[in-house]
Amino acid sequence: MSKSTIMVVEDDQDILGLLAYTIRGAGFDVVTAADGLEALVQARRRRPALLVLDLMLPGMDGLEVCRELKRGVETAAMPIIMLTARGEEIDRVVGLELGADDYVVKPFSPREILLRIRAILRRGAPSEKPAPIWEEEGFHVDLEAHRVLINGNPIELTATEFKLLAELIRNRGKVQTRDQFLDKVWGYQFEGYARTVDTHIRRLRQKLGPFADRVETVRGVGYRFRE
Amino acid sequence: MSKSTIMVVEDDQDILGLLAYTIRGAGFDVVTAADGLEALVQARRRRPALLVLDLMLPGMDGLEVCRELKRGVETAAMPIIMLTARGEEIDRVVGLELGADDYVVKPFSPREILLRIRAILRRGAPSEKPAPIWEEEGFHVDLEAHRVLINGNPIELTATEFKLLAELIRNRGKVQTRDQFLDKVWGYQFEGYARTVDTHIRRLRQKLGPFADRVETVRGVGYRFRE
């Protein structure tokens, strides 16, 4: 399992340093930003697994950052922990309305932040959709159970193959490039050749047997799941 | 469809406010209570569609409230989501299983609570409540009685093993990651190695003897209880 990246946004250098040190010490990669605009740019580019976001920021404040991120498709699911000072109850609540996953009131202990980060990451991004399943005559995919049935018989997919299939089905009908697959299935920190995807596509097709043709090649572009 | 009423019982004002706001924001009516006795009175009078109940409460604690409600004919079917923090508390909820429909470990994210509320309300018929018991030829698990029988003979499980088995059975069919098990069985404050789960799975399998294969390994992901 590769390291998760946590992004910390805080204008107070002391607190920022403390947070970065603590979180890094717990084995995460840390990216920092000191104001809202930088936070937005970095968050979109680096795709951190989680954001620790101060409410009070120079320029664009935490709420706006939160709102902007929730608006973007790619960043909407990014969990956010808000840092608030006491007495900002209204602000805090509004922040949560905008999709923050949790909040911590200052002054906080580094340990507390870590616990929340871990708790949220463990659960993974709660999916808004109930148990996404692909179901057609003789071909059954259950993402929650992590199971694939073909003509009633379970077939064994490795973790990567399953993630790849899930990604294909989630975007059924749409072509995705190899790089997109690398990003979503392997993670954005993966440094390898794009042709790796080809190999896994092949293995997947092989195991899908009669349904191999659902995974279509779009020459010059990438792959697509046929609806 | 008229708004459902959700009742939130929690003595910490911050958390209560947060919950109330979040749930209200999702389009439910919210009633709150800060201690066990008030909770009982309000629950009987207002008949909420669902109860979010903290385990630790001043005076009468969450379990007692739960027990009382289950006793009353009018309130017995009321779904309850328990909030727990520490490992020992998880013990009590899982062990006694006094009719709570689900439980969430603190710290939780507002989004998570909402998902569970929706999930339970969607189930509608209380008959679809997850059965507290696993029963098959020669293999009998009674979560309430905290007892496991194999071919009629009781087998001795330690507290951790039982909680682990309970968690597996509660989510039978679904894969859960090691981290998720740590969260639900050990509690969020546990700071240890994820492979600890492996060891307990092994001990559990050992004791399950002929039914060891009910606990399936999903390589690269986690574990799953076979239906």
Added chain:
DNA sequence: CTGATTGTTACAAAACGGTGACACACCCAT
């Protein structure tokens, strides 16, 4: 036909999970 793109195969390295051993903290009876 030809260059580019994709499919196929083989293989070594890495990742993963099972297992036994062990240290430690408890608890309880001595």
Added chain:
DNA sequence: ATGGGTGTGTCACCGTTTTGTAACAATCAG
């Protein structure tokens, strides 16, 4: 207090599976 028994978390080791890559074959488009 002492000592054995029990439950628990961690570690190191090992066989197996998985995975990324390279090299080669097949296919496609122009």
